[in-house]
Amino acid sequence: MAKHSSEPPHSKWVCTANHGFAPYAQEELRREFGSVKSTMLIPGEVFVATLQVTAEDVLHQIEAKPPIFMRHMFLADWEWSTEEHGGGGNEGWEEALSKMLLADFRLPGARVAIQTRKSEDSLWSGTAAEMKDKLQEGISKLEGTEFVVRDAEWIISVFAGKGSVFAGVARPQDNLSDWNGGAIRFQKEEGQISRAKFKLLEAEANFGIPFASFHEALDIGAAPGGWTSFLLERGLKVTAIDTAKLHPSLLSSPKLTFLQRNADSVKFKENQFDLLVCDMSWSPKLTARLVSQLLYALVPGGTAIVTVKLLTKKPMALIHEVIDIFEDARMQVQRAKQLFHNRDEITLYMIKY
Ligand SMILES: C[S@@+](CC[C@H](N)C(=O)[O-])C[C@H]1O[C@@H](n2cnc3c(N)ncnc32)[C@H](O)[C@@H]1O
CATH class of the missing domain: 3.30.2130.30 (VC0802-like)
Structure with a gap:
């Protein structure tokens, strides 16, 4: 019964x-x-x-x-x-x-x-x-x-x-x-550059972020270019940084600026971007510090999406340390979530105040 x-x-x-x-x-x-x-x-x-x-x-x-x-x-x-x-x-x-x-x-x-x-x-x-x-x-x-x-x-x-x-x-x-x-599923498209794109699609669906409403985005750690391709498709102007090469199919886009450089050696105009995304494969705390140093280029009220790699047995403590670094840099965390398409990482959705 x-x-x-x-x-x-x-x-x-x-x-x-x-x-x-x-x-x-x-x-x-x-x-x-x-x-x-x-x-x-x-x-x-x-x-x-x-x-x-x-x-x-x-x-x-x-x-x-x-x-x-x-x-x-x-x-x-x-x-x-x-x-x-x-x-x-x-x-x-x-x-x-x-x-x-x-x-x-x-x-x-x-x-x-x-x-x-x-x-x-x-x-x-x-x-x-x-x-x-x-x-x-x-x-x-x-x-x-x-x-x-x-x-x-x-x-x-x-x-x-x-x-x-x-x-x-x-x-x-x-x-x-x-x-x-x-388990949110997306159709793999023909010519899709990387599965990483699913992370932004999921962030869009899950956090309700209207990506098409932004104008200019900075993509840090952009190669091979899944996120950059997603942002270009949403109509944004994109500056992509990576030490590695972007997929050749993106390079002809008139809305793309590609800087093949280390992200610690780039300079932008103050408040140049209204969206900053970072999917860099690096130490989470060093990534948070590097991104924080570039936040002068994000307009107040601007949005940031950053993945945090959990290369540790104590992810909760690490996440809090990373959040502290961002909060000290005037970022307000809207959501911290392990998306279905995140492997050993979580995604932070933040707004600058
Ligand atoms: C997981 S991949 C990014 C995938 C990308 N989001 C996509 O959709 O295709 C991480 C990238 O971070 C880049 N990266 C790591 N450290 C970097 C640094 N200090 N400066 C620039 N790029 C860096 C790596 O070269 C690598 O291409």
């Missing part, structure tokens, strides 16, 4: 971070909510956490202080476990879940996305896509419900682990991302 397990003051969440970063997402929960009881569902990546706080309070606090490493979380207010169903059998959870969903008064007539995931050792032996089809079939009787992939009003999230299945229905904004597990 299905069970509702989120009686206040507890709430249970299926939480996802980039691979290897789940311990930091757990640490963020501990710092914010105190005691956390958690179990890994996919090692290093997905875990289920019980917090001694109501779901409403968790959502409120997360909105006020968005986490860095938590990529996605959904309230698991429905749970099924083999242990509670006689130990052995895996049968019956789909029917039980469908029954619960058919009784959910929020779903009839709404645009609904079903997002399913599973672990490798999952009790569901088919694919996640087959799980989704099976569930959709089970709730096809919902009157007037339109099943969609994007722009849903409600998202049904399901995670099938080894001995248990977790599910919940939520507004997209309450899951931190409206993508399944926060």
Whole structure:
């Protein structure tokens, strides 16, 4: 039988971070909510956490202080476990879940996305896509419900682990991302210069940055040119700096100035740029200092996007040190977030005051 397990003051969440970063997402929960009881569902990546706080309070606090490493979380207010169903059998959870969903008064007539995931050792032996089809079939009787992939009003999230299945229905904004597990995907374009471009596309979507509204950008550590190509496509004038060469396809752009130099040896006009981006592969603290020295060229109110490489076992401490350097240089951090397309790094979104 299905069970509702989120009686206040507890709430249970299926939480996802980039691979290897789940311990930091757990640490963020501990710092914010105190005691956390958690179990890994996919090692290093997905875990289920019980917090001694109501779901409403968790959502409120997360909105006020968005986490860095938590990529996605959904309230698991429905749970099924083999242990509670006689130990052995895996049968019956789909029917039980469908029954619960058919009784959910929020779903009839709404645009609904079903997002399913599973672990490798999952009790569901088919694919996640087959799980989704099976569930959709089970709730096809919902009157007037339109099943969609994007722009849903409600998202049904399901995670099938080894001995248990977790599910919940939520507004997209309450899951931190409206993508399944926060894994936002972009189509690779023909002739795309680097995958790094996905980071700016994701920053645009996630932080709501209107890149096309800027006029002139400085791109530090620009080669081979994924970010520069993105900014040129958005119509900006771009000054790109790198000791390495830019991709030849960019060099004919009339809006591009390329300086093949070390970024510590360049000079600009004061307030020349309204956007500064930096994706330099270098020590994060030295990068922060180097960027700070170039901030005279960013107009007050200008935006900066900087990736911070986490070449350390203590990323939280490092991130705070880097943020301190930027704050001393009159930058206000709007968001610090490990994007899905960030590997061993996070992205800082800042505004100069
Ligand atoms: C990860 S790549 C940047 C990728 C780029 N954002 C893209 O979209 O293609 C990092 C770049 O930083 C450059 N870099 C590292 N230190 C630098 C420095 N002191 N001055 C200029 N460029 C530097 C490297 O040469 C390298 O091309």
